[in-house]
Amino acid sequence: MAKLKIILPLLLILVLAAWSFFPHDSEEDKAYYVAVFCAVDHHDNQTADQQMRNVIEGGNSDYALQKIHYKSSLGRRIISRWQDLTPDEQQRAMQDNSACRQLMNR
Known part of the structure; x- marks a missing residue:
């Protein structure tokens, strides 16, 4: 029983530490980055x-x-x-900013 009181909190700390290493980007951040990407020149990555x-x-x-x-x-x-994206989709996205955001957010 005493081991359980020690192991359980340690296990919880390990799980939380591992969880913190994974990226947690909000939908707002993703939409912002897509909008910025669609506004810049994307011929060269x-x-x-x-x-x-x-x-x-x-x-x-x-x-x-x-x-x-x-x-x-x-x-x-x-x-x-x-x-x-396919080359046709990329071409369409380069010509129309709203199409770019729509294609990139799918």
Whole structure:
């Protein structure tokens, strides 16, 4: 019984620690990153990632108390989603911003 009182809290701490390592991006964050991605040039994935970083972090005011930092894992997932689109879908997305957001949010 005494071992259970020690093992159970340790197990709970381990589970919470493991859970904290997984990304937890809100739907609002995903939608924001998609909107930023659709607004930048996405012909080259390297520059798209850097452009997204510049837009997201560049929007911070010098006096902001809570600065928004670029989440590279979320940015990579958005770029990966772009690569999963067919060439026709990519072409349509490049021509129409709202179509881009719709295709990327599916």
